[in-house]
Amino acid sequence: LLCAAAGAIPPPEEAARMARFVLHSCDWGALATLSAQDGLRGRPFANIFSLSDGPPGPSRGSGVPYLYLTDMEISVQDLQVNSNASLTVSLAQTPYCRKHKYDPQNPLCAHIIFAGSIVKVNDSEAVLAKKALFSRHPEMETWPKDHNWFFAKFNITNIWVLDYFGGLKIVTPEEYYSVKP
Numbered sequence: 001l002l003c004a005a006a007g008a009i010p011p012p013e014e015a016a017r018m019a020r021f022v023l024h025s026c027d028w029g030a031l032a033t034l035s036a037q038d039g040l041r042g043r044p045f046a047n048i049f050s051l052s053d054g055p056p057g058p059s060r061g062s063g064v065p066y067l068y069l070t071d072m073e074i075s076v077q078d079l080q081v082n083s084n085a086s087l088t089v090s091l092a093q094t095p096y097c098r099k100h101k102y103d104p105q106n107p108l109c110a111h112i113i114f115a116g117s118i119v120k121v122n123d124s125e126a127v128l129a130k131k132a133l134f135s136r137h138p139e140m141e142t143w144p145k146d147h148n149w150f151f152a153k154f155n156i157t158n159i160w161v162l163d164y165f166g167g168l169k170i171v172t173p174e175e176y177y178s179v180k181p
Contacts (some may be wrong), residue, residue: 009096009110012164016171019161020181022112023053024061025096026089027136031067031118031154033078033085047075051089051154055135061181065089065114065154066121066129068140070147083117087154110163116156126151 010017028050035045050068053061065087069076079085090111091097092104102109121129129151134141143149159171 009091014179015161015163015169016175016179017181018110018163019112019159019171019176020061020063020179022091022110022163023063023065023089024181025091025094027052028093029065029087029089031075031085031087033075034082036078036081037074045075045078047073049075050133050137050140051087052132052136054132059181062128062132063177063181065156066132067118067152067154068129068133068137068143068149069118069152070149072147079118083119085116085118085154087114087116088112089114107162107165110161113160113162113168114154114156115158116154118152119155121151121153125153129153 010021012018028048030046031049032044032046035041035043037045051065053064053066071077071080088111090104090109092102092109092111096102097104097106097109100108104111133151140149156173156176159173159176161169161171163169
């Protein structure tokens, strides 16, 4: 977040780096699922989730969006029927856009749209997910144990970057994971 506040964002021609930068700068995102709920079945349903790709600080992000979930949550119930989802993160949640007086819809207030699926992580990756999430969201450690929380990740299949005028830029997962944040 400090980098975003200082204005040290990647240039628009480096879309993969921008995607990594925005994700690492964000503490939450809008996760959209296809609803499995009565009255909404099959319709898009967006919900806010805390996330993290690693502890705060430059070059500390893995690029993997981790989440802390419970089966009691309505969107998680949707994911049990269809694990496909999209995740949108935006610099609008950082001081960067406010400092530059960019409206959240202004393309200069960069946002990234990921498509993919949500999967539970295995025990070894849960250690990484826990460190990533609890370092940014310490309150999570105190959430009720009887809610059976688990660590999950957003398995990225497609990435769209909107960070400048002229439309979306497509970044492959391979490009995304190969750049240094």
